[in-house]
Amino acid sequence: MTWPAEVQQRAKELIGRYPDPKSAVMPLLYLAMRQDGYLTETGMQEVAGWTGHTPAQVQSVATFYGMFKTEPLGTYLVSVCTSISCMLLGGDDVLEAVEDETGVPDGETDADRLFSVEHVECLGACGGAPAVQVNYELVEGPSPDQARALCRWLRDQRPALVNTDDMQERFGGRRSFDWAIAEERSALGPFPAFGPYGTVWEGDK
């Protein structure tokens, strides 16, 4: 199995960003997740082929980092921070509300593959604690009720894209700092939305 031509082109560009193709393994793993929704064995073999790592090396990298998921994921990965600053301001209650509203326990994905729920360590949003991310797009300071509303909105509206500024406006509370201006680019799935990785929606072209 090989990637479609445009994805291969993207892989070549990503490899070109580094002096050594092996350095491109993490960007390519995100690219593989974009293709399959999570990291499949085939995806990891493809990454090995491109980077010159062995498949075992790729797997050892993939399983080292928390954001590379080797099990099927929901459309929406809801991550709730329960590290110290968020714990102090109700992060545990937000996690409980998310688990209850989605019916998905911490660390699991529902049968319909709509939601994956996880508690995570510090998201760097301590001044806006508690912090939640949907597909790594941040929402600062939601109350447990707002977190429930966020999950209901995802379930009822099934937005094809999620965006940090939009969700913050709808469901957020206190922010770590003034976000100042909103941007429109949005996440396509449970991986970080970043232009060069081909994981971000760039608008209708």
Place this chain on the structure above:
Amino acid sequence: MSHPQVLTARMTEHPTDSHTLERYETTGGYRHARRAIDMTRDEIVDLVKASGLLGRGGAAFSAGLKWSFLAPSRPSYLVVNGDESEPGTFKDRQLLERDPHQMIEGIIITSVANEVHEAFVYIRGEYPKPARRVQQAIDEAYAAGYLGQGIFGRDYDLDVTVHLGGGAYICGEETALINSLEGKRGEPRLKPPYFPAAKGLYMMPTIVNNVETVSNLPHILEMGTDDYRALGHADDSGTFLFSVSGHVKEPGNYELPHGITWRELIFDIAGGIRDDRALKAWIPGGASAPWFVPEHHLDLEITKDATGNAGSMLGSGAVVVMDETTCAVKAAERIVRFFSHESCGQCTPCREGTTWLEMILRRIEDGSGRRIDAELLLDVSDNISPGLTWPPKQTTICPLGPSAVSPITSVSRYFKDELLQHIEQAGCPLG
């Protein structure tokens, strides 16, 4: 607030467009990167040494001295560390998102000073929006001819590449970060021999500097060493970004000089404790730092030395404030759980020790603690960090393991009765 803002001035004065090239240039941006190209490596290194700039990633090592250690072989690389993951820390996120050109100008200056033609910005994977902003700024800088081939029309090439992390705190440790950037597991390397300045990225000389450190450079060139030093206090030059979180009324990032007191920071600047409750304890410099308590530390001046002499550190500038309703055992458990989760697993004392510390703390909090547990916590801690001294000794490759010991020694020192109560009452006395 009467304290001068430097790093956060532009985003405060021009909130809606501080991240754009246009605003950056109309407020004086890129003048010093241009100037730096005409300076010699020694001139810039000496200037930064004289400025007294200390690394802002947590270790507070002289930036200029670090640069002066760069080995002569080439190519050399620059890696900007934006893997900000220390619980309580969120200042680099603001700098990346709100003033990315300030960092890019710092990258140009650092690169010229270290003969670097290829720089990387390693941003944690959970920061996609900051990464998008930085990429946008890099694209603008390329288009303007400030990055790429022949920057500023001169005979100097510089490429800058953003690399996203994968959700591993340990990659903030510079040698782990380098392994990660080479496409390996983010496991720290032994120092010596793998000091990045000698054997770094691809075994070549490499400078690893924090986002805030690099963002200071345009201001050092702008102000000169005397004025820059004067922003600070005695040996702590420049300003310092404090990330204040937890039970204060006004959490946030505050750019301040050193030398104010903890009382001023917590009660005046951050507005005091929510609902006017009593202050129980605070962490002065990120989850790795031993805690401070009001009885001993509130009127201490916030300087590197005063904090170090009192048995803690300013670290990454993360101040986590806990009020009287906080259970000290639960807070410690949460911090230890973090380090247990983030241990890379290479060193036995850290991998096994942090796991045991977490389990013991959890059973104490849950009411299943045993009488020996208070001693056992210290015994396990002693295997990770012999003697439980400050600064900590380590039996491990990197300081992650000893970081997990800080909350244990803090509870043991200041909240021993509360810990023992948990065991005696078979549960948390705070409910």
